[in-house]
Amino acid sequence: MGRIFVLIEHRKGAIRDITWEMLIKGRELALRSGGELTALLLGYQIRNLAEKLVQRADEVLVVEDEKLSNFNGEIYQRVLSKLISEYKPALTLIGHTSFGMELAGQLELPITTDCIDLCLENGALKAVRQMYTGKVNAEISFIGAPSYIVTVRPDVFPAEGQQTGRGEIKYLSLPIEEIKYKKFIEYIEPAVGEVDITRADILVSVGQGIGDKKNISMIAELSELMGGVLACSRPIVDKKWLPKERQVGLSGKTVKPKLYLAIGISGAFQHISQIKGGHIIAINKDPRAPIFGVADYGIVEDLFKIVPVLTSKLKEIKAG
Amino acid sequence: MDRKSGGKYKSPRLAFSECDIFFSGSAEHSSFSNTGAIVDIIVCVKRVPDTAGATIEIADDARRIREDGLVFDMNDCDKYAVEEAVGLKKKYGGSVTAIALGTEDVEDILRMCFVTGCDEGIRLTDKAFQGSDAVTIARILHRLIQSMKFDLILTGAQATDDGYGQVGSALAELMGISHATLVIGIEILDGKARVHRELEGGMEEVVEIRLPAVLTIQTGINIPRYVSIRALMKVAQKEIKVLDLKGLGMREEEVGESGSNTSIERLFLPPLTKEMEILPSDPGEAATRVVKILKDKGGLV
Amino acid sequence: MDGEQSLTEKYELFGCIQCGRCSAGCPISLNSALNIRKLIREVTVHQVLEPIYEQGELWDCTTCSICSLRCPRGLKPHEVLISIRSILAEEGNVPATVRDALEETFKHGNPYGQIRSKRFEWATDLKIKNFSQGDRAEILYFVGCAPSYDPRLQEVSRALVKTFTQAEVNFGILGNEENCCGNEIRRMGEEGLFEMLRADNIKLFHNHEIRHIVTTSSHCYNTFKNEYKDDSFKAEHYTIFVAELIQKGKLSFSKEIKKVVTYQDPCFLGKQNGVYEEPRFILRSIPGITFVDFERCRERSLCCEGGGGRMWIDASDSGQRLGEVRIREAIALGAEIIATACPFCLLKLDDAITTIGLADKIQVRDIIELLAEAI
Numbered sequence: 001m002g003r004i005f006v007l008i009e010h011r012k013g014a015i016r017d018i019t020w021e022m023l024i025k026g027r028e029l030a031l032r033s034g035g036e037l038t039a040l041l042l043g044y045q046i047r048n049l050a051e052k053l054v055q056r057a058d059e060v061l062v063v064e065d066e067k068l069s070n071f072n073g074e075i076y077q078r079v080l081s082k083l084i085s086e087y088k089p090a091l092t093l094i095g096h097t098s099f100g101m102e103l104a105g106q107l108e109l110p111i112t113t114d115c116i117d118l119c120l121e122n123g124a125l126k127a128v129r130q131m132y133t134g135k136v137n138a139e140i141s142f143i144g145a146p147s148y149i150v151t152v153r154p155d156v157f158p159a160e161g162q163q164t165g166r167g168e169i170k171y172l173s174l175p176i177e178e179i180k181y182k183k184f185i186e187y188i189e190p191a192v193g194e195v196d197i198t199r200a201d202i203l204v205s206v207g208q209g210i211g212d213k214k215n216i217s218m219i220a221e222l223s224e225l226m227g228g229v230l231a232c233s234r235p236i237v238d239k240k241w242l243p244k245e246r247q248v249g250l251s252g253k254t255v256k257p258k259l260y261l262a263i264g265i266s267g268a269f270q271h272i273s274q275i276k277g278g279h280i281i282a283i284n285k286d287p288r289a290p291i292f293g294v295a296d297y298g299i300v301e302d303l304f305k306i307v308p309v310l311t312s313k314l315k316e317i318k319a320g
Numbered sequence: 321m322d323r324k325s326g327g328k329y330k331s332p333r334l335a336f337s338e339c340d341i342f343f344s345g346s347a348e349h350s351s352f353s354n355t356g357a358i359v360d361i362i363v364c365v366k367r368v369p370d371t372a373g374a375t376i377e378i379a380d381d382a383r384r385i386r387e388d389g390l391v392f393d394m395n396d397c398d399k400y401a402v403e404e405a406v407g408l409k410k411k412y413g414g415s416v417t418a419i420a421l422g423t424e425d426v427e428d429i430l431r432m433c434f435v436t437g438c439d440e441g442i443r444l445t446d447k448a449f450q451g452s453d454a455v456t457i458a459r460i461l462h463r464l465i466q467s468m469k470f471d472l473i474l475t476g477a478q479a480t481d482d483g484y485g486q487v488g489s490a491l492a493e494l495m496g497i498s499h500a501t502l503v504i505g506i507e508i509l510d511g512k513a514r515v516h517r518e519l520e521g522g523m524e525e526v527v528e529i530r531l532p533a534v535l536t537i538q539t540g541i542n543i544p545r546y547v548s549i550r551a552l553m554k555v556a557q558k559e560i561k562v563l564d565l566k567g568l569g570m571r572e573e574e575v576g577e578s579g580s581n582t583s584i585e586r587l588f589l590p591p592l593t594k595e596m597e598i599l600p601s602d603p604g605e606a607a608t609r610v611v612k613i614l615k616d617k618g619g620l621v
Numbered sequence: 622m623d624g625e626q627s628l629t630e631k632y633e634l635f636g637c638i639q640c641g642r643c644s645a646g647c648p649i650s651l652n653s654a655l656n657i658r659k660l661i662r663e664v665t666v667h668q669v670l671e672p673i674y675e676q677g678e679l680w681d682c683t684t685c686s687i688c689s690l691r692c693p694r695g696l697k698p699h700e701v702l703i704s705i706r707s708i709l710a711e712e713g714n715v716p717a718t719v720r721d722a723l724e725e726t727f728k729h730g731n732p733y734g735q736i737r738s739k740r741f742e743w744a745t746d747l748k749i750k751n752f753s754q755g756d757r758a759e760i761l762y763f764v765g766c767a768p769s770y771d772p773r774l775q776e777v778s779r780a781l782v783k784t785f786t787q788a789e790v791n792f793g794i795l796g797n798e799e800n801c802c803g804n805e806i807r808r809m810g811e812e813g814l815f816e817m818l819r820a821d822n823i824k825l826f827h828n829h830e831i832r833h834i835v836t837t838s839s840h841c842y843n844t845f846k847n848e849y850k851d852d853s854f855k856a857e858h859y860t861i862f863v864a865e866l867i868q869k870g871k872l873s874f875s876k877e878i879k880k881v882v883t884y885q886d887p888c889f890l891g892k893q894n895g896v897y898e899e900p901r902f903i904l905r906s907i908p909g910i911t912f913v914d915f916e917r918c919r920e921r922s923l924c925c926e927g928g929g930g931r932m933w934i935d936a937s938d939s940g941q942r943l944g945e946v947r948i949r950e951a952i953a954l955g956a957e958i959i960a961t962a963c964p965f966c967l968l969k970l971d972d973a974i975t976t977i978g979l980a981d982k983i984q985v986r987d988i989i990e991l992l993a994e995a996i
Contacts, residue, residue, distance in 0.1 A: 098519045101501045110581035113484050135376045139585040181498035183528045190522030238540045301601040305772045309603035373736045391728045545713035546720040549813030
């Protein structure tokens with residue numbers, strides 16, 4: 001079994017968590033198959049990043065060019081393709097992120113996306129990915145091929161693992177073509193809002209199960225009684241029921257409260273993966289809602305039955 | 321794939337020569353004159369089961385879910401893509417053609433596209449398409465679209481059923497044109513589009529991309545309008561072009577499972593990854609327990 | 622657009638003398654920019670309706686119909702407004718919350734997006750005949766969407782079942798086959814979907830050979846009676862049916878309810894269908910109740926703001942809600958309970974009590990809950 005490529009994801013000079021997660025998984029696969037783990041670092045003024053990566057990979061291949069600054073899918077794709085055809089890795093791991101989704105991949109090679117587990121059996125790759133917004137898992141098989149490409153869901157594999165000793169850094173000089181199709185203009189930072197859900201110890205978070213904008217006040221009241229901050233899942237923001245600054249999830253905020261009360265949230269991975277630590281209590285009437293897969297405590301019942309009772313109970317306590 | 325050698329596609333509308341320098345803004349090669357842009361748009365839509373509130377069961381063959389009792393609708397992101405396409409048409413002029421794969425049932429969503437403002441609908445259908453993976457679906461779409469005239473292809477960023485999020489970028493790769501994913505804002509400029517992409521953590525990226533291009537649309541980019549029953553009835557007789565494998569000039573081994581590099585081996589319900597304590601569903605008891613947990617975990621002073 | 626011409630003609634708006642009795646009686650004018658007199662004038666006089674379509678307050682109207690009741694020329698201003706909404710809806714130009722409610726109704730047969738297979742869940746522990754399971758009964762108890770899915774309103778449905786059972790009524794329900802009645806759908810402007818639901822429901826009633834329907838909601842009752850235009854069945858609101866049960870001596874009371882009770886006339890029961898006596902008769906029959914009427918009652922009753930699709934529409938302003946006005950009026954009367962006979966009135970008044978924080982002073986109950994408690 002040959003080498004395993006991990007495409008390093010970084011933004012504004014910082015390596016993103018998905019990178020470490022892929023390196024851990026990549027290491028595991030490499031150990032089992034007796035292959036080598038190679039980190040592909042593409043960018044501009046990134047030598048300091050290479051130093052950090054070298055503890056986790058057997059080899060770091062660095063391609064540095066001004067045209068590779070500010071991740072540009074078009075150029076990245078071309079460089080990646082060249083490296084894959086030159087080094088012929090058995091497997092290339094890319095993050096299933098706003099960065100990785102932008103890379104179309106080598107269409108002649110077997111590719112699948114958003115995987116939550118991977119294994120190599122006698123050189124054959126098997127992957128597990130989710131369907132129906134996390135309600136079903138699917139085992140994916142691939143046709144026999146010399147090389148596979150897989151994008152990996154963030155926050156599935158651990159980011160911490162054993163250090164494997166210092167690898168080697170190789171600086172490659174590749175001729176980089178002109179950018180013809182796509183030009184980076186700027187990053188826009190999220191607007192600074194009135195509330196900061198990332199600092200809250202207690203978050204009371206509401207999802208689509210709330211059904212109606214007017215019912216949100218009920219959750220706001222509960223949140224206030226608990227001394228918490230009101231948060232929500234993406235559909236609530238899409239419906240403009242709450243502002244973006246309250247959204248927990250990949251496209252929103254990453255939170256690390258002590259306590260997370262999820263109300264009427266089914267628990268798409270984009271949401272649950274961004275709750276880091278703390279105790280999760282989930283109220284949802286669907287016993288198979290994925291939120292129960294991450295919750296510490298679950299109440300399988302209609303939120304409209306539970307919340308009013310909980311609210312009045314808390315009021316009693318407050319009233320002393 | 322190297323675009324120079326591999327990109328076979330040339331847009332009939334926007335015959336860029338490969339040596340063109342994108343950002344020179346030379347209008348002579350573009351359909352976008354100074355007098356105003358016209359955009360011809362293709363929007364690819366998918367019909368999916370609405371599984372939000374439903375309890376999902378897996379079929380006996382373990383490769384599909386049971387569909388009886390499920391309600392179908394247009395994929396959520398695709399609704400935003402259709403609305404965006406029609407909005408761009410209104411703003412810049414041009415046309416919108418909607419394309420969907422599937423049996424006669426998918427004509428429902430193509431008619432929804434007509435109501436929203438799409439001009440034409442095309443349905444691609446063949447038994448042989450069953451089991452196609454994302455790249456193969458892109459291949460089927462490509463076969464049709466390569467002969468069409470367009471400036472933009474829009475599609476949803478991800479489908480709520482299989483969730484590959486790959487058809488748009490694979491299609492762009494096959495066409496040899498550029499693409500941007502997770503798009504939450506589009507502005508058409510001279511021969512190019514300025515798009516906002518949604519990144520993690522509430523951040524946005526702004527890029528300029530040469531047309532023709534594929535953009536995959538993320539929810540929230542606009543507010544899709546309602547499709548009324550009467551409006552649907554008015555387009556009930558509107559012609560939807562139907563093409564099958566033969567009509568597309570494809571061979572059976574190019575599509576479906578035999579044409580795909582990946583296939584679904586089996587489906588299973590996700591195991592609960594964490595030991596969860598199930599609290600009583602009686603509201604009174606549940607509330608008492610929650611209050612206790614709040615106190616124990618320091619959440620209630 | 623034929624809208625303008627046909628609206629004026631269809632509703633004979635040239636007959637309008639702009640006397641202003643409609644707008645003077647409009648409850649919504651208390652907290653909304655909506656002026657129904659002006660709207661009628663604009664529709665009649667203006668060449669183009671587009672500027673009217675832009676008015677967000679079009680969605681504030683609760684279609685309570687007081688404007689039509691008060692019109693000296695017998696015109697129907699509230700129907701004109703519904704027609705304007707339907708022009709907007711046909712173009713897809715509705716508030717996002719309305720869009721969601723309509724889409725959910727189309728997909729799942731209820732505006733809440735609840736799945737059909739759970740419609741009957743509230744009653745799984747009750748032994749009720751179910752037409753969809755092949756049972757036959759004399760009377761169809763039509764539960765309605767909100768009383769099927771909303772936990773607070775399920776208590777109302779259960780109270781009705783208890784009453785029917787006690788009176789030995791031969792009744793059944795449609796179970797998971799039950800569909801939205803379409804009353805609110807029509808008032809949100811979705812005529813096409815309303816017609817579809819009506820056709821589906823009539824077919825369902827015919828298939829199960831249903832001749833007599835009793836509804837929980839005054840809204841279902843209104844549309845079945847006035848808008849289904851099918852005389853193969855009779856539709857009654859439960860207050861009519863239950864008042865008759867009491868008169869015939871089919872119900873015996875075993876408990877007193879020693880409370881001062883007032884009654885909120887639901888617009889769709891009172892103003893639109895003239896049912897004023899039966900609810901009061903039931904309340905007066907319950908032992909122990911001291912009944913007091915609101916000063917503004919019957920056709921002058923103040924709307925709760927729950928009709929005309931308003932359960933799915935945010936008010937365009939944030940002024941005081943009429944429900945709050947009503948609660949304060951009731952407290953001033955010395956009432957401990959506001960009884961009503963409509964799921965939306967119940968929810969709206971309940972919200973108002975929570976908003977102004979008077980839950981320890983007054984309660985909202987459906988008449989049938991009080992009755993079921995006393996039998």
